[in-house]
Amino acid sequence: MQDIFALPIEELQDLFVAAGLKKFRAKQVFQWLYQKSVFDFTAMHNLSKADIAVLQEKFTVLPHSLEILREQNSSDGMTSKLLLGLPDGNSVETVLMHHDYGYSVCVSSQVGCDMHCAFCASGLKGAVRNLTAAEIVAQVYLFNERLREQGAMVSRVVVMGSGEPMLNFDSVLQxxxxxxxxxTCNMSYRNMTISTCGIIPGIKRLEEQGNPINLAISLHAVKNELRTALMPVNKGYPFVDVLTAAESYSKASGRQITYEYILLKGKNDSPQDAELLSNYLRYKQASVNLIPANPVPEQGFERPSKAAVERFLRILQKNRINATVRKEMGKDIDAACGQLRAKFAKEQEQK
Structure with a gap:
């Protein structure tokens, strides 16, 4: 059986005709899938029983095949996190966040991650494989299905879950x-964000694409040895070169770069660190998103005090750097990337 999710309408038409269906059925199914977020052929009411039987025999629809292994909902009702079981037995996390401007989904781009950032749970066991474009799109549409009754749908997507998007560039862009x-979603490129650890070839390819997708850089330190210790990718792509590539992308796309900076107690949260960060970003089209660390027990990092976070922020603002502290969402539901998947895997090993 062939999965038809996230195929272009033209390819869907060819498959349906080859299966003995009328060509116009492809448009009907396409509308059910992507405008109504209905993934069960039997619920597509304008299809004949005979055609539904053919569809069920020959085709599958990925969101309908995914297993929800775990679900966590924040106490404030603003964040939902799913651990999705894929047909091949692997699993990925995806998160829905409700903001005052609508709904956003943070999607994963890989099963696991090979970046091995010291503070992150996603890469505890490395990357297993890249996700397909359909598997990335399905993370959005699972939540669209849930929002359907409210007459709502996801309006923003952030490729900031598990995995390094630039190492799965083609599938992410597709x-x-x-x-x-x-x-489908009719989502503006300006409502999309790709977050990278600083894979420079990927940043350059994104610039060549010419679409105004937002770019976020996981920076986390501006002392070379410290950043290498926290993020081994700094060996291959030093952060000063990453800043240069990001600035080039900003000028070409007209989009401001967001620099993600996770604050780790006693590691990168000093006034000196804040001044140094200001020096590197001064006069750049950039903003800083400060992230007080979500504790990852396996890695032993602590969260800075509220006073330390506010001090760091004040220094950046004094130096005319556009900076904010990330609004915390889902802290009570294993919010850190990869945390839920790692916990689930550990439980399975202990059985």
Missing amino acids: ALDFLHRED
Whole structure:
């Protein structure tokens, strides 16, 4: 059986005709899938029983095949996190966040991660494989299905879950292009963000694409030895070169770069660190998103005090750096990337 999720309408038409279905059925199914977020052929009411039987025999729809292994909802009702079981037995996390401007989904781009950032749970066991474009799109549409009764749908997507998006560039861009289509989510590229640890070839490819997708850089330190210790990728792509590539992207796309900076107690949260960060970002089209660390027990990092976070922020603002402290969402539901998947895997090993 062939999975038809996230295929272009033209390819869907060819498959349906080859299966003995009328060509116009492809448009009907396409509308059910991407405008109504209905993934069960039997619920597509304008299809004949005979055609439904053919569809069930020959095709599958990925969101309908995913298993929800775990679900966690924050106490304030603003964040939902799912651990999704994929058909091949692997699992990934995806998160829905409710903001005052609508709904955003943080999607994963890989099963696991090979970046091995010291403070992150995603890479505890490395990367297993890249996700397909359909598997990335499905993370958005699972939540669209849930929001359907409210007459709502996801309006923003952030590729900031498990995995390094620039190491799965083609599938990530294919997924975002699909979500951008007028006959699917009709999502603006300006409502999409790709977060990278600083894979410079990927940043350059994104610039060549020419779409105004937002770029976020996981920076986390501006002392070379410290950043290498926290983020081994700094050996291959030193952060000063990453800043240069990001600034080039900003000028080409017209989009401000967001620099993610996780604050780790006693590691990178001193006034000196704040001044140094200001020096590197001064006069750049950039903003800083300060992230007080979510504790990851396996890694032994602590969260700075509220006073230390506010002091760091004040120094950046004094130096005219646009900076904010990330609004915490889902702290009570294993909010850190990879945390839920790691916990689930540990439980399975202990059985």
